[in-house]
Amino acid sequence: MNEQLKTFIQVAESGSFSKAAEKLFISTTAVMKQMNLLERHAGVPLFNRTNHGVRLTQAGSAFIKDAEFMLRYYQESLIRMHQAAQANRHMVRVGTSLLNPCKVLIDLWNGASDRYPQFGINIVHFDDDAHTLPTSYRTLGQSFDIIxxxxxxxxxxxxxxxxxxxxxxVCFAVSRHHKLASKKILSAQDLYGEKLAVVNGGKSAVIQDIRDFLVRNHPRIRIKDIPRLYDLDVFNRCEESNTVMLTLEAWGEVHPSLATIPSDLDFTVPYGLLYPLHPSGEIQQFIEIIREMQRVPTPG
Known part of the structure; x- marks a missing residue:
């Protein structure tokens, strides 16, 4: 009925089925069908049809103001309905940065968000800075809820x-001018004689295991320990000094002057969601939804 009211008002204003169709971006036939149906429901003619267009009958003139009121009331009701729904909707603040992009979560959530209209996503940018990142981790739940x-x-x-x-x-990143930059895959032997930056200011057990493996089995690689967290400055310094860097496949596009090349090392680094130790009830519910989505196999 809402579409019929809109069409009726447009036909009355245009004085023509074809002009109304053009403004509504539908066919003239569709306009005529809607008006015929509306007249059948009303039980009286609403238009006088002539070769020069259409004009309202006395009944149509009596109905036009009511039609405008009903359409306006319907639209206002929709606004009130959406406002009420938004009032009960919880926005999950997801932190994002160049080294911690939120695309993985957004892609996952977009596949299920229709089933959970009570949640929305609000993207909050933060900086990849080794000096401020610890504060970002420690204060999860203040500026954003999830990283x-x-x-x-x-x-x-x-x-x-x-x-x-x-x-x-796990990959290796080298300057695009480095002799190894054209390689499709790098083995530990390819790095013999090279300086390899191992960034482990976070005391990561995985990174330490990789370092210990290389020191024990490939002593000809010159390990350069970087006692800080990964940030853009580390990428810049490795490119400037022509130093090979231990990195991740997810960071392949971080620095345009570095080539990220897969390694043959049998190591991977886990990734996922970081969230507060004591999350709100809404955030805990959101996390449980994501956890359940991980348990359910994807069809196909």
Whole structure:
């Protein structure tokens, strides 16, 4: 009925089925069918049809103001309905940055968001800075509720909870001018004689295991320990100094002057959601929804 009212008002204003159809961006036949149906429901003619267009009958003139009122009331009702729904909707604040992009979570959520209209996503940007990142981790729940990224800092594990979503492959990044930049895959032997930056300011057990493996089995690689968290400055310095860097496949597009090349090392780094130790009831419910989505196999 809502579409019929809109069409009726437009026909009355245009004085023509074809002009109304053009403004409504539908066919003239569709306009005529809607008006015929409306007249059948009303039980009286609403238009006088002539070769020069259409004009309202006395009944149509009496109905036009009511039609405008009903359409306006319907539209206002929709607004009130959506406002009421928004009042009960909880916005989950997801932190995002160049090294901790939220796309993984957004893609996952977009596949199920229709089933959970009580939740919405609000994206909050934060900086990848080794000096401020620990504060971002420690204050989860203040500026944002969730960070999506690799688990690379065991020394802050007592500041948040984690929900693993998957793992990233370990890679090596080299300057695009480096002699190894054209390689499709790098083995540890390819790095003999090279300086390899191992960033582990977060005291990550996974990164430490990789370092110990290389030191024990490939002593010809010159390990350069970087006692800080990964940030853009580390990428810049490795590119400037032509130093190979231990990195992750997810960071392949972080620095345009670095080539990220898969390695043959049998190591991966888990990634997922970081969220407060004591989340609100809504955030805990959201986390449980994501956890359940991880348990259910994807069809096909």
């Amino acid at each position: 999506v990224g690799p688990f690379l800092t065991d020394r802050l594990n007592d500041c948040y909870q984690m929900l693993e979503l998957g793992s990233y492959r």
